[in-house]
Amino acid sequence: xxxxxxxxxxxxxxxxxxxxxxxxxxxxxxxxxxxxxxxxxxxxxxxxxxxxxxxxxx
Amino acid sequence: xxxxxxxxxxxxxxxxxxxxxxxxxxxxxxxxxxxxxxxxxxxxxxxxxxxxxxxxxxxxxxxxxxxxxxxxxxxxxxxxxxxxxxxxxxxxxxxxxxxxxxxxxxxxxxxxxxxxxxxxxxxxxxxxxxxxxxxxxxxxxxxxxxxxxxxxxxxxxxxxxxxxxxxxxxxxxxxxxxxxxxxxxxxxxxxxxxxxxxxxxxxxxxxxxxxxxxxxxxxxxxxxxxxxxxxxxxxxxxxxxxxxxxxxxxxxxxxxxxxxxxx
Numbered sequence: 001x002x003x004x005x006x007x008x009x010x011x012x013x014x015x016x017x018x019x020x021x022x023x024x025x026x027x028x029x030x031x032x033x034x035x036x037x038x039x040x041x042x043x044x045x046x047x048x049x050x051x052x053x054x055x056x057x058x
Numbered sequence: 059x060x061x062x063x064x065x066x067x068x069x070x071x072x073x074x075x076x077x078x079x080x081x082x083x084x085x086x087x088x089x090x091x092x093x094x095x096x097x098x099x100x101x102x103x104x105x106x107x108x109x110x111x112x113x114x115x116x117x118x119x120x121x122x123x124x125x126x127x128x129x130x131x132x133x134x135x136x137x138x139x140x141x142x143x144x145x146x147x148x149x150x151x152x153x154x155x156x157x158x159x160x161x162x163x164x165x166x167x168x169x170x171x172x173x174x175x176x177x178x179x180x181x182x183x184x185x186x187x188x189x190x191x192x193x194x195x196x197x198x199x200x201x202x203x204x205x206x207x208x209x210x211x212x213x214x215x216x217x218x219x220x221x222x223x224x225x226x227x228x229x230x231x232x233x234x235x236x237x238x239x240x241x242x243x244x245x246x247x248x249x250x251x252x253x254x255x256x257x258x259x260x261x262x263x264x265x266x267x268x269x270x271x272x273x274x275x276x277x278x279x280x281x282x283x284x285x286x287x288x289x290x291x292x293x294x295x296x297x298x299x300x301x302x303x304x305x306x307x308x309x310x311x312x313x314x315x316x317x318x319x320x321x
Contacts, residue, residue: 006100009112010110010112012110012112012114015176016111019115019173026161026164030157030274030278037281038281038282038284041289042285042288044288045288045301049301
């Protein structure tokens, strides 16, 4: 099986490869978004816990 | 015993630590199973006798469609648990499900359209399966929109939980739509009673992909839910420790962070 034959996907390349590309995109964006969401929550929690103390509020 | 587990799971610090520790144990198997499924699905599985290589879309379409339904059920059940037992961790899990579920529902719809074009001759048809799956996307988006519209997190949790629970009726409709009505969409090949309608060389990569997507969802959910737990906590000592903010120097009151049902 050569590469060109594999990439041609029996004539369905224009349908098969976009599906796989979109799946990779959705998975990648999900991983990035989940990490971003956790990090922003951690930053916000740190602010809540520490800034009032530094500012001298009870 | 079950109640002890329930209490522990409902405790935000316990959940946070457990989720942190569990994430790599689901993320790495997800990657390995996904790579194996990719090799099997794109390389080793033979072309379909009717659809040729076009059938290989199944290896991303079916797992995405499976997640679209499973994530919704997880979201609705967590929302119900959060509503009934006032468990913040359950609300945090429900809120984490929505963006993941919405994105995989969109992926299932678009890969389905790209599959439908060569096989059915159309990208879209107002068919029971396709229409109910589109409705599922709108349910996820409605849930997220409702949450966005309410600033107060506990209120957003309760209001969106009701929407999630009501919307769960759509899940069996999607699943059985191809059996109840005449549909362009084929009947299930895997999730049905009796023999699957696929040879092992096609079926095994599909099962690997289904497992990989499910574990990926678990990793995404655990990561997001940790953040959502933090957003729902106020002034708890455990967060200082979990976030490496140093020893709690007596500043904020370290009142009990245990939120859960008391017997």
